[in-house]
Structures are given as C-alpha cells and as structure tokens.
Amino acid sequence: MSIEELIQKLEGTLTTYREDQERSRRELSEVEVLVRQSAIEVEKLAQRELSVSNRVRDLEVNLERYSKDEIKNFYTTSQEVQMRLQIMRGQLEQIQSRRDMLRTQQGQIANVVGLLSDLLEAMQTGGFSTEAQNQNGLDTEAMIANIIQSQESERLRLSLQMHDGPAQSMSNLVLRAEICYRLIDHDLEQARSELNALKNAINTTLQDTRKLIFDLRPMTLDDLGLVPTVRRYTTQFGEKNKLEVNLMIQNLEQRLPNHYEVMIFRFIQEALNNVARHANANQVRVLLDGSGHTLQIIIEDDGQGFHVSDTLENARARRCMGIANMRQQAEVLLRGEFGLESAINRGTRVAANIPLPMT
Known part of the structure; x- marks a missing residue:
C-alpha cells in the first residue's frame, strides 16, 4: 500500500x-x-x-x-x-x-x-x-x-x-x-x-x-482517582474469585490526567481478569510504583503459567487473554513499554513501564 x-x-x-x-x-x-x-x-x-x-x-x-x-x-x-x-x-x-x-x-x-x-x-x-x-x-x-x-x-x-x-x-x-x-x-x-x-x-x-x-466505569475513578479505585477493585476481585491479592502502591500521591487513570485501570483490570479466567492461581501481587517520571505496573500470579511464544503466535489465544489490548494500552495509548513473562507451573508476570506526564 x-x-x-x-x-x-x-x-x-x-x-x-x-x-x-x-x-x-x-x-x-x-x-x-x-x-x-x-x-x-x-x-x-x-x-x-x-x-x-x-x-x-x-x-x-x-x-x-x-x-x-x-x-x-x-x-x-x-x-x-x-x-x-x-x-x-x-x-x-x-x-x-x-x-x-x-x-x-x-x-x-x-x-x-x-x-x-x-x-x-x-x-x-x-x-x-x-x-x-x-x-x-x-x-x-x-x-x-x-x-x-x-x-x-x-x-x-x-x-x-x-x-x-x-x-x-x-x-x-x-x-x-x-x-x-x-x-x-x-x-x-x-x-x-x-x-x-x-x-x-x-x-x-x-x-x-x-x-x-x-x-x-468506576465512579470513584472520576471522584477519587486511580489509587482508591484500584484498592476497591482488587479487594472485590479477591473476594469474588477467592484469591489472595497483595496490593502495593508507592509514590502515587498526585492525581494523573483522566485518560492516564482510565487506561492504567483498564490495564490492571484486563491482567487480573486473565488471572481469574486462565491462571488457576492462589495468590496475585499487584505493584504500582510511581518513582521518578515513570509508573511501573506489575501483576504476577502463582498460577499454572503458559508458553509465551506459543501464545503470541496463536491469534485466538492472544485475543482470549487480551494481550493485544494490554500492549496497545501500554505502548500505543500511553507511550510506554509492555512485558510478559510466564512458564508452565511457574506463574505469569505482566508488566508495563509508563512515562508519567510532567506536572
């Protein structure tokens, strides 16, 4: 073309x-x-x-x-x-x-x-x-x-x-x-x-x-911001899916622009939904660290894991796990980096590094 x-x-x-x-x-x-x-x-x-x-x-x-x-x-x-x-x-x-x-x-x-x-x-x-x-x-x-x-x-x-x-x-x-x-x-x-x-x-x-x-669309996202919304969502997610969710949030005292908060929340939501649907996990760790001018997001579980290369080659598997959505949210819409690590019986780790806007 x-x-x-x-x-x-x-x-x-x-x-x-x-x-x-x-x-x-x-x-x-x-x-x-x-x-x-x-x-x-x-x-x-x-x-x-x-x-x-x-x-x-x-x-x-x-x-x-x-x-x-x-x-x-x-x-x-x-x-x-x-x-x-x-x-x-x-x-x-x-x-x-x-x-x-x-x-x-x-x-x-x-x-x-x-x-x-x-x-x-x-x-x-x-x-x-x-x-x-x-x-x-x-x-x-x-x-x-x-x-x-x-x-x-x-x-x-x-x-x-x-x-x-x-x-x-x-x-x-x-x-x-x-x-x-x-x-x-x-x-x-x-x-x-x-x-x-x-x-x-x-x-x-x-x-x-x-x-x-x-x-x-959590109303708390507009009213209170990303941090309270993620805290509430992870609590409800753990109760609903009978999972132990360990949430750690560091250096995120300030509100972010609305579209940043929406995309970051959707990224976390997609990753946790994958854990509930596919991982067969007992524990999930969610980390948000806003040190410096970059927000680091990590969601990792202790589930059954999968072969990353096989999944990335399989279009249907990518759609089922929302990998394309998460990559688009991190790399295209928020100009950041997306990472995915997993191995059979060793859990899965989804990560993103998002450059934060200058205030």
Missing part, C-alpha cells in the same frame, strides 16, 4: 470515528436528560412511599378505627408504591450505567481521534522519512486494525454482559410482578410472599447492576 493510499484510508477512518464521536455525544446528551427525569421521578415516588408508610404505621397503631377494606387498600397501595419505587430505581441504575458507558466510550473515541489526527498530520506534512514510510505504513495499518478490533471486542463483551445479566434479570422481575398482580385479588397471603421474594430479587439485580457499572 502506497503512502497516498494509506493517507486516504486514515482520512476515511478518522471521518468515521468523528461521526461516531458526534453520535455518541448526542446520545449522551439525551441519556443525561433521562437520568435527570428519572431521578426526579424516583424522588417523587420515595416521598410518596414515605407518606404511605406513615399511614400504614398509623393503621397498625389504630387498627380498630379502620375497616377490612380500608386495611386491604392501605397495604395494597403500600406494596404497589414500594414495587414501583424499586422498579424505577432499577431503571435509573440502568440509565446511569448507559450514561457511564457512553462517557467511557467518548473518552476512548477521543483518544483514537487524537491519535489518528496526529498520525495523519505527520504523514501529510512529511513527518516520516521516505525511507521509513513503507514500514511505518504497515505498522500504522496494523495499529489501526488493532484499535478497531479492540473496540469491537469490547462492545461485544459489554453487550453479552448486559444480555446475560441485567436484561435477563429485569425480564424475570417483570414476570414475577405480573404473578403478584394476579395473586392480589385471589390470595393476599401468597401475594405478600411473592412480593417479598420480588423485593429480594430486585435487590439482587440492583447489586449485580452496580457491580456491572463499576466494571464498566
């Missing part, structure tokens, strides 16, 4: 990503409006639920003042309001999850647009020597392909998570709510039992959705 053809391909790719960026911006704006509207509705329902709960407490204290129909109506109204409030809160959580995912997507697209713009400008202004253009053209084309493939893989992973998680759970909740509705007029005690089970199911779905939101 000639340099002129590569420039044309870069221009087309850049245009596509800019269109995606604009669509994502519009969708994010619409979702922000939905979040505000849903939050207002949840607040109204919460106030109504409080009012109804007060009336029910008054009823329980002064039971003799009310007829059986009034008691039945009070409890039915209370259950309906509580159920609507739980459903609305679940919907709000889903919309907030969508908003957070769009924010993350916008950041990723912005990084890609910036990178492609810099490459295009350098190529158009002769920033590459004629002798190096052919090799650079091949490297650039491969890098663009990796970026696109990584983005599509992430979209597929997210869609599967949403389908197998919250979407399935919400469908189940709708069916159980329908059962409760039909039981109210026929068997009040059974309806109450079903409503209690429904409430527990809603709480479980809510917790699962919150975990998914944290995996997609």
Whole structure:
C-alpha cells in the first residue's frame, strides 16, 4: 500500500470515528436528560412511599378505627408504591450505567481521534522519512486494525454482559410482578410472599447492576482517582474469585490526567481478569510504583503459567487473554513499554513501564 493510499484510508477512518464521536455525544446528551427525569421521578415516588408508610404505621397503631377494606387498600397501595419505587430505581441504575458507558466510550473515541489526527498530520506534512514510510505504513495499518478490533471486542463483551445479566434479570422481575398482580385479588397471603421474594430479587439485580457499572466505569475513578479505585477493585476481585491479592502502591500521591487513570485501570483490570479466567492461581501481587517520571505496573500470579511464544503466535489465544489490548494500552495509548513473562507451573508476570506526564 502506497503512502497516498494509506493517507486516504486514515482520512476515511478518522471521518468515521468523528461521526461516531458526534453520535455518541448526542446520545449522551439525551441519556443525561433521562437520568435527570428519572431521578426526579424516583424522588417523587420515595416521598410518596414515605407518606404511605406513615399511614400504614398509623393503621397498625389504630387498627380498630379502620375497616377490612380500608386495611386491604392501605397495604395494597403500600406494596404497589414500594414495587414501583424499586422498579424505577432499577431503571435509573440502568440509565446511569448507559450514561457511564457512553462517557467511557467518548473518552476512548477521543483518544483514537487524537491519535489518528496526529498520525495523519505527520504523514501529510512529511513527518516520516521516505525511507521509513513503507514500514511505518504497515505498522500504522496494523495499529489501526488493532484499535478497531479492540473496540469491537469490547462492545461485544459489554453487550453479552448486559444480555446475560441485567436484561435477563429485569425480564424475570417483570414476570414475577405480573404473578403478584394476579395473586392480589385471589390470595393476599401468597401475594405478600411473592412480593417479598420480588423485593429480594430486585435487590439482587440492583447489586449485580452496580457491580456491572463499576466494571464498566468506576465512579470513584472520576471522584477519587486511580489509587482508591484500584484498592476497591482488587479487594472485590479477591473476594469474588477467592484469591489472595497483595496490593502495593508507592509514590502515587498526585492525581494523573483522566485518560492516564482510565487506561492504567483498564490495564490492571484486563491482567487480573486473565488471572481469574486462565491462571488457576492462589495468590496475585499487584505493584504500582510511581518513582521518578515513570509508573511501573506489575501483576504476577502463582498460577499454572503458559508458553509465551506459543501464545503470541496463536491469534485466538492472544485475543482470549487480551494481550493485544494490554500492549496497545501500554505502548500505543500511553507511550510506554509492555512485558510478559510466564512458564508452565511457574506463574505469569505482566508488566508495563509508563512515562508519567510532567506536572
């Protein structure tokens, strides 16, 4: 491929990503409006639920003042309001999850647009020597392909998570709510039992959705920064996967630019997910050391290990382990170095050296 053809391909790719960026911006704006509207509705329902709960407490204290129909109506109204409030809160959580995912997507697209713009400008202004253009053209084309493939893989992973998680759970909740509705007029005690089970199911779905939101885009990453987010994530990761995670963080007192913190967190997340899926390990050590002007990241486990050369030659294995993603995050997006060491029955060590921005 000639340099002129590569420039044309870069221009087309850049245009596509800019269109995606604009669509994502519009969708994010619409979702922000939905979040505000849903939050207002949840607040109204919460106030109504409080009012109804007060009336029910008054009823329980002064039971003799009310007829059986009034008691039945009070409890039915209370259950309906509580159920609507739980459903609305679940919907709000889903919309907030969508908003957070769009924010993350916008950041990723912005990084890609910036990178492609810099490459295009350098190529158009002769920033590459004629002798190096052919090799650079091949490297650039491969890098663009990796970026696109990584983005599509992430979209597929997210869609599967949403389908197998919250979407399935919400469908189940709708069916159980329908059962409760039909039981109210026929068997009040059974309806109450079903409503209690429904409430527990809603709480479980809510917790699962919150975990998914944290995996997609931890809110603490924006609010508190990289260090508290990594501490929380490694703690939850260890509890979930029954692993001993030893975390050591040194010389990282200052906040880093947002895109640095996002990419570093994703790198650690990908490496730990590999440990959970493939390593069969008992212990994991995570080190972040910001000494000097470089951040050193090391994730090593005591698992079963693998042949690095065989894995790097196997494209399917590389995709399964996210090696291309981690290499891209470290070397392309953060201008650092990536390293991978492993041997059968001797564990695995993933490392990155990231040059820190000057403050």
